[in-house]
Structures are given as structure tokens and as C-alpha cells.
Amino acid sequence: MKIFCIGRNYALHAKELGNAVPESPVVFMKPPTALLKNNMPFYYPEFSESIEFEGEIVLKICKNGKYIQPKFAPDYYHEITIGIDFTARDLQSKLKEKGLPWELAKAFDNSAVIGDFVSINSLTDKDAIHFDLRKNGDVVQSGNTADVIFQFDALICFVSQYFTLQTGDLIFTGTPAGVGKIAIGETYAGFVEGKKLFECEIK
Numbered sequence: 001m002k003i004f005c006i007g008r009n010y011a012l013h014a015k016e017l018g019n020a021v022p023e024s025p026v027v028f029m030k031p032p033t034a035l036l037k038n039n040m041p042f043y044y045p046e047f048s049e050s051i052e053f054e055g056e057i058v059l060k061i062c063k064n065g066k067y068i069q070p071k072f073a074p075d076y077y078h079e080i081t082i083g084i085d086f087t088a089r090d091l092q093s094k095l096k097e098k099g100l101p102w103e104l105a106k107a108f109d110n111s112a113v114i115g116d117f118v119s120i121n122s123l124t125d126k127d128a129i130h131f132d133l134r135k136n137g138d139v140v141q142s143g144n145t146a147d148v149i150f151q152f153d154a155l156i157c158f159v160s161q162y163f164t165l166q167t168g169d170l171i172f173t174g175t176p177a178g179v180g181k182i183a184i185g186e187t188y189a190g191f192v193e194g195k196k197l198f199e200c201e202i203k
Contacts, residue, residue, distance in 0.1 A: 009174025034112040048088035054175035055133030061169040073153035082190035084113035115198030143176030
């Protein structure tokens with residue numbers, strides 16, 4: 001199982017971090033050990049003083065494919081959820097300054113929260129999915145997939161040019177503006193179209 005993540009897929013988020021809006025998808029990966037599911041808590045790691053939340057819609061790949069063409073892309077994902085891409089922003093900044101890879105800041109243990117999956121056919125409009133991330137009950141990020149730079153189908157096609165997609169692979173599709181620091185004692189919950197799909201306490 002592979003975890004693909006798409007960076008800077010919402011223009012306002014790219015701008016809030018001072019990054020250029022990309023001309024093609026920015027792709028990085030997390031290992032299976034990054035997964036945090038079943039509402040398990042997140043334990044703040046000792047190697048960072050600035051872990052930030054990034055709420056995202058996550059696609060689950062439902063069959064194997066490579067070099068997938070646009071007309072077939074919708075056949076490769078039938079379920080979605082909301083997740084968090086936890087990022088050690090202090091480490092990421094240092095790595096970016098040196099032109100080094102982001103893995104230490106992005107792919108550490110339990111850095112990929114996922115919620116319960118729902119059928120994409122159960123949603124009113126799969127191209128305009130509203131989602132939000134709440135901290136202690138208050139909305140801290142609110143997004144709509146209509147605002148992405150690269151739509152889901154385009155991401156499927158792009159990623160599959162380089163990596164064979166396999167059943168069970170996940171694609172974190174990018175975060176909207178509003179990312180921020182987490183703190184011990186906080187609780188985060190992810191919602192898609194008003195339905196809570198996960199809760200995660202920071203310990």
C-alpha cells in the first residue's frame with residue numbers, strides 16, 4: 001500500500017506559505033507506517049516544535065492501473081474520506097532551504113490521519129465536495145474540491161504515469177488555506193458534507 005500526497009493543490013494555500021502555484025502536480029509519498037486511523041490519538045514527536053495540521057480529501061484506489069487515460073480515471077476510485085497531513089513545518093523549512101527532500105518533515109510515523117470512507121456516489125457533487133477540519137469543535141479549515149488546481153481525475157492520470165496504482169493505495173489531494181500549529185490537549189475532527197469521519201486527540 002502506497003500513500004501519495006499532492007502539495008500546493010489549492011492556490012490560496014500555496015500563497016499562504018509563500019510558494020508559487022504549480023504548473024503540474026507536486027507529488028510526495030508517505031510510508032504505510034505514517035497511517036493513523038480508527039480515531040487513534042496522535043503523540044507529539046520530540047523532533048519538532050512546530051507540527052501543523054493540513055486537512056485534505058483522500059481518495060482510495062479501488063483497482064490496479066498504470067498510464068491511466070482521463071476517460072477511465074473515475075473507475076479507479078469509488079470512496080473518499082478526509083484526513084490530516086501532519087507536517088513538521090520547522091523541519092520542512094530547513095530542508096527546503098538546503099534543497100533537500102521533505103520526508104523527515106512529512107513522512108514520519110502517524111503523520112497521515114484518515115477517517116472512515118464514504119462512497120463518492122453518495123455525495124451530491126463529486127467535483128464540489130465540501131469538507132472542514134475542526135479543532136475543539138471550531139472550524140479551522142474549510143474547503144471545497146471545486147477549488148483545486150488539479151481535479152481528482154487529473155491526479156489519477158498524472159500519478160499513474162510514474163507509479164503503478166494498486167488497490168488500497170491512497171491519494172491525499174491537497175489542503176486548502178488555513179493550516180496551523182497543533183498543541184497537546186487539542187482534539188481535531190474531520191467532516192465531509194457535514195458528516196464526521198474521524199476524531200483525533202493530540203497527546
